[in-house]
Amino acid sequence: MQLPDLNLLPALDALLRTGSVTGAAAELDVSPSAMSRTLGRLRRVLGDPLLVPAGRGLVPTALGRELAPRAEQALLGAADVLTRPAPPELAALERVFVVRGSDESGVVLAPALAAAAAREAPRVRFRFVPEGDEDPADLRDRVDLEVGALPAAPPSDIRVRTVAAHLFAALVRPAAPVGDRLTLAEFVALPHVTVSRRGRAHSVVDERLADLGLRRDVLATVPAIGTAILLAGSADVLALVPSDAAAVVAGPAGLRVHPIPLDLPRVALGMLWHRRWDTDPAHRWLRDRVAARMAG
Structure with a gap:
């Protein structure tokens, strides 16, 4: 899809809200002449004057009045998309984590994770699956976290964190x-x-x-x-x-x-996960709880 110049959207919103080239320029911290040129571009793109003289000021045309609320909502929506979301409330987090590891890892981690979820994230659930001949690439789509002995050379998109070493x-x-x-x-x-x-x-x-x-x-x-x-x-x-x-x-x-x-x-123990979960707050909570138990 061929997108229009989205840099015009903030100017359109400011012009229609303020009804003034000078006011819109001040709001967006540009010169009045630059804002006047932007208004000219908007008029050519939309095929409408948008703002016309009325006495000493400007008033919106019929299309301008129609576009004003849409421009404001579009700008707010874009800002919402490009704003980092707040971390989820653990008490309300609903998620099923698939954790793969050895039988011994399950013995150690399952009680600790169940207790942590009961205290902090009561709607979180876990599905523990046994290790086998699976490839670490399963972490791309089937497994959220793998725990236990670390592989020699995981794929480049798989994160590895050494947590502890046991006898x-x-x-x-x-x-x-x-x-x-x-x-x-x-x-x-x-x-x-x-x-x-x-x-x-x-x-x-x-x-x-x-x-x-x-x-x-x-x-x-x-x-x-x-x-x-x-x-x-x-x-x-x-x-x-x-x-x-x-x-x-x-x-x-x-x-x-x-x-x-x-x-x-000693046998090095750690975690593996796909890099897409690096900044996910819920997945970070899981990694932190696993690391705390393995290191403890």
Whole structure:
């Protein structure tokens, strides 16, 4: 669509409201001669005089009277479009956020986000979806926020924020034959339960043990932390899970948490989202709440 020169709109509004070339010029901070030339352009564009002499002043023509309220509304509408909207009232915000992450991330984040929503944004809802083989490009249209371990090279339009780094911990039932402080000997003596969505039993734990000439017995590899918790509560095994998730589930599950007696690397944790949400206040609220819980 071929648009007219929209720079004429403020002048048209000022001329029809003030009924004066001088008054309109003063209002728009231009010279009277410049405003007179603009009036000439408006007359040519609209094919109408718009303002005509009446005594010592000017009065609008029939078209001028018709256009006056329309020009004012159009100008107000344009100003509204080009004005940054006020942040939404969280109490009235209605939105469903799709959050993708590992099972462990859900264990840590779901209770914290539910509590934050209850306090601050009671109409906000969450849909937690599991991580899988999806591409980070899903953040462009299907997923609002991804949390967990960070990919090596996300697409250029995907934002990445590192929030924390965690270690793994061992969950064990109180009756298991370990002392108050888990020793390396106790660590290798008990069977292990590992959590891996892809069923991987071997990890950096095995590499560190191999450096010491030791091996462990992996009783089971399970895809979800819930299964690992059930196994730890029903047998003398060590369930190896991220330390932040261990801290959340240990009390309700009646389990003890022990640091793993190995020099293990920390796993960087963070968030990914599409850049279109950078300045969205509601999405920023979500990111801030996730970051606070992950860093805490």
